[in-house]
Amino acid sequence: MLAGVAMRVSSPVLVGRSGQLSLLDTALAESGRGSPSAVLVGGEAGVGKSRLVSDFAERSRGQGARVLAGGCLELGVDGLPFAPFTAMLRELVRDLGPDGIAALLPGGTARELARLLPEFGEPAGTGDAGEARARLFEQVLVLLEQLADAGPVVLVIEDTHWADRSTRDLLAFLIRNQRALDGLLIVVTYRSDELHRSHPLRPLLAELDRVGWVTRMDLGRLSRPDTGELVARLLGHDPGEDVLETVYRRTEGNPLFVEALLGEGELGSGLPESLRDLLVAGVRRLPDETQELVRVASAAGERVGYALLAAVTGQDNAGLARALRPAVAANVLLTDADGFMFRHALIREAMHDELLPGEGGQLHSRFAEAIGADPALVPPGRAAAEQAHHWYAAHDMTRALTSAWQAAEESSHALAHAEQLAMLSRVLELWEQVPGAEQRIGTGKVEVLETATRAAELAGEFDRGITFARAALRQIDIVADPIRAALLLEISGHLKYQLGGDDYAADLREAARLVPVDPPTPARARVLEALAHDIHHRPGGWDDAEFRAHAEEAVAVARQAGDPATEAAALVTLACAEPLTGNMERPRALLAEARAVAVRANAYQPLLRVAITESDMLEGMGQHELAATVARAGIAAARDYGLARTSGAVLAVNLAEPLVSLGRWDEAGEVIERALQLLPPRLSRSSLWRLAGDMALARGDLDTAADCVTSIRATLDHTRYKDEHQLPLARLETELRLAQARPADALAVVEDTLDRFDLLRSPRYTWPLLAAGALACAPGATAGDRALLTRTAALRDRLRTAAGKLAAEGPAQQAHQRTFAAEVMSADGSSPAVPGPAGPGAGHGTHPGGIRAAWDDAAQAWEAVAQPYPQAAALLRTAEAALSAGDRDEGATRLRGAATLAQELGAHPLSRDIALVARRARVSLSPESKPGERPAGAGSTAQSPRPEPALGLTAREYDVLRLIAAGHSNREIASELFISVKTASVHVSNILGKLGVTSRGEAAATAHRLRLFTS
C-alpha cells in the first residue's frame, strides 16, 4: 500500500500535546516564581513521553533555561546505581568543567560527587556508608541550588520504571527538599504499563503524589485526528482515509507503533521484528497455562467474552479465571464484567502471528462453529460478521462468502453502512474463488457491486464507491439496460462531486442522455435531479435558468413516476434556486414541502438534505440560533440513520458555524472535535478545521490557527473551486497573516483571491473577505513600508469597486458590509484614533465623527445578529474614535462594553488591545470608577505630542516599538537609535512584557492593530 514511498523516520513536529506542553510551561514558570514544582509523566511504551519532554526541554532552552537530563537503564537494578544522575553530571562536566562545578560547591570541592563520577577524584573516605550517602545527597542538592540560582533549570529523569533503589531514593530526596531549589523544575517519566502490582516504583509514586507541588500527568494515546496528522507528517502527504483507518485501528494512536508500521512500507504485512519483541516480551514472562490461553484469545478478536472462550477451550469459569489472572496483573489483558480485551491491539496481533500455521486455522474454525451453535456468545447482531471473519481466517472460503453476505444484509438493516461495506467487499473478494457464488447467495455479481456502491456512498467511502460503480458498468450491456447504466453513472458522478473533483459533470450528462424520456421513471427523475444539483454547484451556476428548469422537471417527473424520495430531493434543489432575501419565505416553503414529502415516504436522505440546506441558509442570513437548532436536530437524525460520518459531519459544520458566530466557542469546539473523531470526508474536515482556526485565531492561539490553514490548504489544493471553502479560507489566512505581523503575505492572499475567483456571485463569503482585506490595507498594517503602501492603495480601490457591485443579502452580510465601510472610511480618514506621534490633524478627508458613526453602525448591526466577537471589535473602534474626539464618557462606555464581551469570549488578543487602548487613554475598565475620571496631573491625551507614557511605555521604548513594528532587528534598532545591541534587546524585552506578548512579531501586530504609527 505504501511501498516505495520515501518516509521520515520521525515527525519533524510534535503532534497534539499542546495541553501537556502548556502544563509543563506553567510548572516551569511557577518554579521560577518560587513555588517548587515537579511533574511525573506516565504512559505506555512508545506513547511519546520522551518526545514530549525533549520538545519541552528544547523550548525551555530556547528561553534561557538550563536542561539537565539523565535516564535510567534497563539493567540498572544491579548494574549502575544513580545512572541518570551520573549521566546528567557528565553532561554538566562537559559544559562547566570539573573545576567549574567544584567552584559552585561549599569549600570548592566536589569530592562527594566522585561517588558518581571519577572525574572528581577520590571519594571522601571518612564516616560510615550511611553518612557518606547523606553527604552525597546534600551535595547534589547544593549543586542544583547553585545552578538554579543563576537561572531556571529543568532536571529530567527518564524511564524511572527501571530506576535502581539509589536513584529512587535520591529522586525522592530532591523532590521532598525542593523548597530549597528555587527555579528548578523536576520532570520524571515512567512507563505505566511496566508497573505490575509489586513494582518498586509504585509506593514511591504514591508517596510523591501526596507532596503538594507534584503533578501527575498521564500521557494517553493520540486521538484519531492527531494520529492522522502524525501519519501525514511521516509520509509527507495526506494519507487518505483507508490508510489512516488501518493505521489507527492497528496502532490505536500509539506514536511509536505508528512509526513502526509505516516504516514497514506495507501496511498489510506483519509486525517489524523490534516491535514484535517489545510487544510479546510481557507475555513471555507469564506461566505456560496463561500463555496458552492468551494465544487462543488472540484468535478471538478485539474483545472476548468469558462464555465464548469457555466454549472454545472447554474450560470452566474457575479454571479460566485462574489462568487469566497473571495476564491481567501483568497488564497484558484488561478485564470487565463479562469479558476481556488485549491492552493493545498490536499485542493481540503479535500473539496471533506466533500461532503455527495449522493451529491458527483450527482455532478460527472452532470459534466459528461455537458462534454458529450459539449466537448469543457474541453481542447481539454480531454473529454473522464474527463467523464471516473466522471462516475467512480459517481459509474456508465458501462459508466465509455466505456468512459475509448474510452479515452484509444484517448490517444493512441495522443501518451500519461501514460494516455492510466491509462485508460486501469480502463477498466480492471471494467471488472468483468460490465456485457457484451466485447460486450460493442467490444474487448476481452486478447487483452485489451496485449494493456495494450505495453502501460506500452512505459510509462516506466515495473513492471506493466510484471503483465499484465502474466495475459494475463494465459488466452490464448499456444498450440492453440503459436505465441501470444511467443510475450507475448518476451515482458515480455524484460521488465524484462529493469528493470535490471537477470531473463529475460528464457522468451526469451521459446518464441524462441514456435514460429514456418516456414514460416518466424514477430513474429519469433521479438523473435530472442530480443534473440540476450539478449545475447549481458549478462555479457561477446558481442563477442559471437551466438549473431551475432541470429542478422543476425533476420534481414533476418524480411526482408522475411516484418517487417521493427523489421528489423531496428535487424540491430541496429547487429551494436553492430561490434568491435569498428578507425572511426567505419562498425557499423555506419549498423546504417545508420537501420535508413533508420525505416524511410521508420515510426517505431519510432527503430529510437530512432538508436539514443541511435549511440550517445553511439560516446561518447565511444571520439567524444563528435557528440555524443551530435545525442542525442539531439533523445531527441526531443522521446518527439514527447511521450517517453520522457523512451527512452528520456536514451538519456538524452547520452547527459549529452558528455556534462560532454566537460566541459559544467551547460548545462549537466540542462539536468540531466529535465530528473530526469520525474522520469525515475531506471537504467536511476542511470546513471543521476552518471553524477551529477561526476560534484559535480569536483566542490568540496562532500556532493552531496556522496549522489549520496549512491543513485546509493541503486539502483544498486538490479540489475544485467552491466559494464556501476557498473564500473563508482566504479570509482566515488574511487575518492570520495580519496577526503574525506578515502584512505583505496578507495582501498577497487578498490580491490572489480577487485575481482568481469571481467574487460577485458569493456575497455571503465575499463580504467577510472584503472586510479582512480592508483591514490588511489599513495604513498601520504596512508599517510604513513604501512598496506596500502603493500596493495597498491599489488593492483598496479594487476592494471598494467590488463592494460597490456586491449585493448584501440579509442582516449578517449587511453587518459585514458596514464593517467594511467603516474600515475603509477609517483608512481614508487615516487619523489615528488617539493621536500618535504624528499629532492631531495628520488625517484628512473623512470627518472623525463620520468614522465613529460608521463603527457605531457596525457594532449595532453585529449586536442585532447576536455576534459578540465582531461586535466587541467594532465597539473598540468606535471607542477609539470617541476618545480621539475627546469624548471620554462615550469612549469609556464603549470600551467597557467591548471589554466585557471580549472577556466572556476568551478573545485574548482583543481583550489585550482593549486594555492597551484603555491604558493609553487612561480610562479605567472596571465599572466602579466613574467614567471620564482621570488621575490628577495627567495631561489631556488629545493634546500630548506623543502618547508617552501611555501604554506604560517610555518615550525610548515607544521609539523602539516603532522600529519593531517596521520589522527591524535588534542590531538595526541599535544602529538607528545609537544604542548598543544589548540595550536594544533590553528595551525589546521590556516592551514585550508591557504589551503582554511573547514575541516581537506579536508586538508588531499589536502596534499595527492599535494603529500606533499611522502616518
Ligand SMILES: Nc1ncnc2c1ncn2[C@@H]1O[C@H](COP(=O)(O)OP(=O)(O)OP(=O)(O)O)[C@@H](O)[C@H]1O
Ligand atoms: N506527539 C508526537 N508527535 C510526533 N511524534 C511523536 C509524538 N509522540 C511520540 N512521537 C514519536 O514516537 C516515537 C516514540 O516516542 P517516545 O520515544 O517519546 O515514547 P516513550 O513514551 O518515551 O516510549 P518509551 O516508554 O519506550 O521510552 C518517537 O520516535 C517519537 O518521536
Ligand SMILES: [Mg+2]
Ligand atoms: Mg522514552
